[in-house]
Amino acid sequence: xxxxxxxxxxxxxxxxxxxxxxxxxxxxxxxxxxxxxxxxxxxxxxxxxxxxxxxxxxxxxxxxxxxxxxxxxxxxxxxxxxxxxxxxxxxxxxxxxxxxxxxxxxxxxxxxxxxxxxxxxxxxxxxxxxxxxxxxxxxxxxxxxxxxxxxxxxxxxxxxxxxxxxxxxxxxxxxxxxxxxxxxxxxxxxxxxxxxxxxxxxxxxxxxxxxxxxxxxxxxxxxxxxxxxxxxxxxxxxxxxxxxxxxxxxxxxxxxxxxxxxxxxxxxxxxxxxxxxxxxxxxxxxxxxxxxxxxxxxxxxxxxxxxxxxxxxxxxxxxxxxxxxxxxxxxxxxxxxxxxxxxxxxxxxxxxxxxxxxxxxxxxxxxxxxxxxxxxxxxxxxxxxxxxxxxxxxxxxxxxxxxxxxxxxxxxxxxxxxxxxxxxxxxxxxxxxxxxxxxxxxxxxxxxxxxxxxxxxxxxxxxxxx
Amino acid sequence: xxxxxxxxxxxxxxxxxxxxxxxxxxxxxxxxxxxxxxxxxxxxxxxxxxxxxxxxxxxxxxxxxxxxxxxxxxxxxxxxxxxxxxxxxxxxxxxxxxxxxxxxxxxxxxxxxxxxxxxxxxxxxxxxxxxxxxxxxxxxxxxxxxxxxxxxxxxxxxxxxxxxxxxxxxxxxxxxxxxxxxxxxxxxxxxxxxxxxxxxxxxxxxxxxxxxxxxxxxxxxxxxxxxxxxxxxxxxxxxxxxxxxxxxxxxxxxxxxxxxxxxxxxxxxxxxxxxxxxxxxxxxxxxxxxxxxxxxxxxxxxxxxxxxxxxxxxxxxxxxxxxxxxxxx
Numbered sequence: 039x040x041x042x043x044x045x046x047x048x049x050x051x052x053x054x055x056x057x058x059x060x061x062x063x064x065x066x067x068x069x070x071x072x073x074x075x076x077x078x079x080x081x082x083x084x085x086x087x088x089x090x091x092x093x094x095x096x097x098x099x100x101x102x103x104x105x106x107x108x109x110x111x112x113x114x115x116x117x118x119x120x121x122x123x124x125x126x127x128x129x130x131x132x133x134x135x136x137x138x139x140x141x142x143x144x145x146x147x148x149x150x151x152x153x154x155x156x157x158x159x160x161x162x163x164x165x166x167x168x169x170x171x172x173x174x175x176x177x178x179x180x181x182x183x184x185x186x187x188x189x190x191x192x193x194x195x196x197x198x199x200x201x202x203x204x205x206x207x208x209x210x211x212x213x214x215x216x217x218x219x220x221x222x223x224x225x226x227x228x229x230x231x232x233x234x235x236x237x238x239x240x241x242x243x244x245x246x247x248x249x250x251x252x253x254x255x256x257x258x259x260x261x262x263x264x265x266x267x268x269x270x271x272x273x274x275x276x277x278x279x280x281x282x283x284x285x286x287x288x289x290x291x292x293x294x295x296x297x298x299x300x301x302x303x304x305x306x307x308x309x310x311x312x313x314x315x316x317x318x319x320x321x322x323x324x325x326x327x328x329x330x331x332x333x334x335x336x337x338x339x340x341x342x343x344x345x346x347x348x349x350x351x352x353x354x355x356x357x358x359x360x361x362x363x364x365x366x367x368x369x370x371x372x373x374x375x376x377x378x379x380x381x382x383x384x385x386x387x388x389x390x391x392x393x394x395x396x397x398x399x400x401x402x403x404x405x406x407x408x409x410x411x412x413x414x415x416x417x418x419x420x421x422x423x424x425x426x427x428x429x430x431x432x433x434x435x436x437x438x439x440x441x442x443x444x445x446x447x448x449x450x451x452x453x454x455x456x457x458x459x460x461x462x463x464x465x466x467x468x469x470x471x472x473x474x475x476x477x478x479x480x481x482x483x484x485x486x487x488x489x490x491x492x493x494x495x496x497x498x499x500x501x502x503x504x
Numbered sequence: 505x506x507x508x509x510x511x512x513x514x515x516x517x518x519x520x521x522x523x524x525x526x527x528x529x530x531x532x533x534x535x536x537x538x539x540x541x542x543x544x545x546x547x548x549x550x551x552x553x554x555x556x557x558x559x560x561x562x563x564x565x566x567x568x569x570x571x572x573x574x575x576x577x578x579x580x581x582x583x584x585x586x587x588x589x590x591x592x593x594x595x596x597x598x599x600x601x602x603x604x605x606x607x608x609x610x611x612x613x614x615x616x617x618x619x620x621x622x623x624x625x626x627x628x629x630x631x632x633x634x635x636x637x638x639x640x641x642x643x644x645x646x647x648x649x650x651x652x653x654x655x656x657x658x659x660x661x662x663x664x665x666x667x668x669x670x671x672x673x674x675x676x677x678x679x680x681x682x683x684x685x686x687x688x689x690x691x692x693x694x695x696x697x698x699x700x701x702x703x704x705x706x707x708x709x710x711x712x713x714x715x716x717x718x719x720x721x722x723x724x725x726x727x728x729x730x731x732x733x734x735x736x737x738x739x740x741x742x743x744x745x746x747x748x749x750x751x752x753x754x755x756x757x758x759x760x761x762x763x764x765x766x767x768x769x770x771x772x773x774x775x776x777x778x779x780x781x782x783x784x785x786x787x788x789x790x791x792x793x794x795x796x797x798x799x800x801x802x803x804x805x806x807x808x809x810x811x812x813x814x815x816x817x818x819x820x821x822x823x824x825x826x827x828x829x830x831x832x833x
Binding site: 088101102103104108109110111112113115116118119120122123124126127129131132133134135136137138139142143145146147149150151152154157158161162173183200206210213238336445446447451455458462466469473475477501 | 515560561562563564566567570571572574575576577578579580582583585586587588589590592593594596597602603604607608611612615684698733794795799800802803806807813816817820821
């Protein structure tokens, strides 16, 4: 089979595998750090040890998650040079700049303060500790900003001119805030927050189901439900904006997402396809279950609005269809399912008068919440598949094709490293699950006395005791 | 291009910046690898847990210097980044493998998972990491020798001496950093133990550096002065280090250790311009001057902030490892 001896395919598979594995960790890196910061702020404000114990519990999972993020992130930053040398060398200058800026402004901040946040409890006063936690959250958000900007630039490059040999940035503002960036960043940021609250809620639900630390986790569960309520709706609304942005700037990607082959003639609406079997060779769907006019309505607010179809593009510019189409449907369904879950939560909570515990008693409801965490991760993975596959055959939309970007390496080398990554990451994932399961099985330390680190705090504690 | 006269200047400024960032990474992270390698010889579980606790608050930052280096390298010399890394495909992979293994092991040691296994994995990861670094340097120099002088780097024997010398130099330097760091972090019997280690390693380092310098001098370097000065400085600094060790000093030990390393690193420059014609065949300066200037400006703006929070971080974690540091997060 050619499949195993093709450097391009192997390099793409390796990158896809590494990127899909890596993106699992920054999600909580962004979301959980902010969650922990809010909890710690509440602790300082209300002096309620509950919040302190919450902070300590989630921090343990956060560190594990951070470590996974680092060990899977470093390989990715080298991957540009090792496997995509021609991309890095010829067109990647701007991406490199953004990655450099990301490392110096975001990641460094996050990792320096992470050490203080985790191991500094006894070594500095609570106020400064809160500041460190805030810096971790800020650092991860800054990182997300630059990485999303770099990725968006590959989707909708702007602010550069071709000087004969290279793309030179003429307008940094336009390049950073390229057309795809605002919606893409917001969508990913909300995804991080949403996934985190469903994970926090899901883990809390697991304890509630087991009847362990019920009071402790009922509080965190309710906090997660409130946050999820806002986020699940926001994400669905924001998703709509993202879809419209894709339709405007990347019509070929939209066509692939919706398996929409022929531009609808004037006066006729484009149908929204529920399920289909795309046939790229003949440029149509072999079969499809459609809802008439809905696609036009969603994208143009007009039941007969024009939606450009894939057949408008040259054959070599058409992205693969089946994968983005179904991955989008996975993401979409999960997004709505999560929205219905928060509606269900709201209904149960509304019924939950004092002393009734409707939230804790309905086991199916708690199971649904436990499932929601992994489902949210799955939605993010599916979303990234849509985003990256939909851009093909381009590595930089309209500027450089993926096949022109790959390093000229012996396929054997790439095959070797790819298999090593698959095996290595599988082991890594098992270790992660094992350790995370142990942290969760051990549970929070319900008796943990609140830390009052640092000399200033110790003397203050002395005064209080008097 | 209007900035013709600017381009080489800004290019060299970037090379210097990258060299400094890379050295910062090698030294700070080498210390962690050194502790990892050192842990192979330590049997006492309490000492071992002291060793990991000594760097738990800061090692993420050390590792991050690599990410900063990779990012800045990619941004400033995208063409070289692409070419060099695709040539160094396998060492780069081994390097990453070492990083991953070591990182996981440290994380699990901190969570008190079965210590015996993970201490071994920690050491293994550190060794892979160090060896892959040596491999990358040897491979790069080989390319330099082949393309710049169109001949192999002298006999197999000298190549072997050089490779061995370089590998050993890296290993002993890292172990020395680790030992010196641990001297500052411990007291009493443990400190005495690390003093003995540091003394032995310093002697080994002098021998390894000798091999390294000989290996480097045989293919007739362009600038023997740099080479021999570097070796002289290394010798003097190692003697200073040994003397400080004998006198029971703690804090100033790190300076001669780091000094030796920097001197040996500079010795590689003796192949200049042999090192650079090879690179000159790469489009070194074509990344636009404007983009390099912008990035340098951004980096210079951010650097003071980075330094400030680094100072803050090291102040938080200064002093000896105590019981509280063993409490897991």
